[in-house]
Amino acid sequence: MSRTLLVTGGAGFIGTNFVRYWMENYPDDRIVVLDALTYAGNPANMEELRNDSRFRFYPGRIEDFTVVEGIFRWERISHVLNFAAESHNDRSLMDPTGLISSNVTGVSILLECSRKYGAERMLHVSTDEVYGEIESGLFRETDPLEPRTPYSAGKASGELQVRAHQIAYGTKSLVTRGSNTFGPFQFPEKILPFFITRAMQDKMLPLYGDGNQVRDWIFVRDHCSGIATALLKGEIGQVYNVGGGNERPNIEVTKMVLQALSKPETLIKRIPDPRGASHDKRYALNTEKIEKLGWKPSATFEEALGKTVQWYVDHRFWWEEIVNSTRYRQFVKAFYGPYLGEDL
Ligand code: TYD
Numbered sequence: 001m002s003r004t005l006l007v008t009g010g011a012g013f014i015g016t017n018f019v020r021y022w023m024e025n026y027p028d029d030r031i032v033v034l035d036a037l038t039y040a041g042n043p044a045n046m047e048e049l050r051n052d053s054r055f056r057f058y059p060g061r062i063e064d065f066t067v068v069e070g071i072f073r074w075e076r077i078s079h080v081l082n083f084a085a086e087s088h089n090d091r092s093l094m095d096p097t098g099l100i101s102s103n104v105t106g107v108s109i110l111l112e113c114s115r116k117y118g119a120e121r122m123l124h125v126s127t128d129e130v131y132g133e134i135e136s137g138l139f140r141e142t143d144p145l146e147p148r149t150p151y152s153a154g155k156a157s158g159e160l161q162v163r164a165h166q167i168a169y170g171t172k173s174l175v176t177r178g179s180n181t182f183g184p185f186q187f188p189e190k191i192l193p194f195f196i197t198r199a200m201q202d203k204m205l206p207l208y209g210d211g212n213q214v215r216d217w218i219f220v221r222d223h224c225s226g227i228a229t230a231l232l233k234g235e236i237g238q239v240y241n242v243g244g245g246n247e248r249p250n251i252e253v254t255k256m257v258l259q260a261l262s263k264p265e266t267l268i269k270r271i272p273d274p275r276g277a278s279h280d281k282r283y284a285l286n287t288e289k290i291e292k293l294g295w296k297p298s299a300t301f302e303e304a305l306g307k308t309v310q311w312y313v314d315h316r317f318w319w320e321e322i323v324n325s326t327r328y329r330q331f332v333k334a335f336y337g338p339y340l341g342e343d344l
Contacts, residue, residue: 218244
């Protein structure tokens with residue numbers, strides 16, 4: 001039986017990679033994308049899919065009940081994957097209320113429509129940041145949710161909607177918690193694409209604080225295969241960590257970017273940490289639970305970083321359109337202006 005997937009946030013970074021992953025691996029299925037096309041959702045990400053009869057795109061927000069319900073009615077959705085989210089920590093610290101509608105209300109609407117229209121599965125894509133930081137050891141799925149930024153608190157709130165809905169109504173939902181993801185199509189506000197594109201322009205790389213914060217990096221394709229595994233083989237009502245097992249401090253990642261592009265380390269500019277007390281020092285995930293379903297990440301960090309850098313080298317037109325836009329320039333000025341002076 002072929003499936004019809006609703007992929008929300010399918011024009012964003014992980015969503016657009018997931019759509020490609022799914023179409024390659026499950027060619028008989030249909031994919032319906034709902035995306036608000038905010039600054040990070042980019043129609044250019046879907047350009048090559050436009051003429052594929054298996055693919056359909058609806059512009060709109062997951063927090064718009066009428067739009068979401070209309071899609072469920074028309075498209076006979078069997079599986080829902082929620083990638084739609086306001087996902088930037090620094091933006092969330094500047095505007096802590098703006099993220100609530102998509103990260104909480106939108107999730108609740110997707111759950112309600114999934115239940116009402118009998119979706120076989122609803123998978124909510126969450127993040128390791130809901131756990132808060134961990135000094136040593138690895139987070140397990142049973143650990144408490146102790147988010148420390150407005151963004152991660154928003155994601156945790158969305159997860160709690162999923163949990164309560166599943167218990168109260170038997171909605172066939174589950175959650176994945178991914179670690180820091182990187183790869184093609186990532187909007188240049190997250191550290192990797194931000195630093196890659198800046199280094200390519202010989203601009204300073206603003207490294208927060210001592211640069212010793214540790215993230216557990218996963219290549220986007222591995223993250224997508226983890227989500228696919230959880231969707232097809234995971235148990236309803238369960239949570240699955242999807243981590244790459246590649247722990248690296250920010251300073252090391254920064255130096256690797258510079259090395260890959262043959263740029264000097266003098267481009268690194270250490271700046272006072274704009275996240276202050278809420279800057280999580282370390283995230284790391286135990287992935288035994290999803291590995292029991294047969295999943296394993298396949299890319300090494302070095303390989304995946306090399307592919308990612310190459311993608312940005314080959315797709316200069318893609319990111320130049322973004323970084324030259326007024327909106328993006330305003331963002332960089334607002335966030336980094338006080339530290340970078342004229343080098344914006
Ligand atoms: P980011 O990519 O924003 O992801 P997250 O906050 O979800 O982990 O940041 C990753 C790490 O990189 C985080 O410790 C903050 C740091 N960072 C910088 O040092 N400079 C930057 O310009 C950015 C965007 C991030």
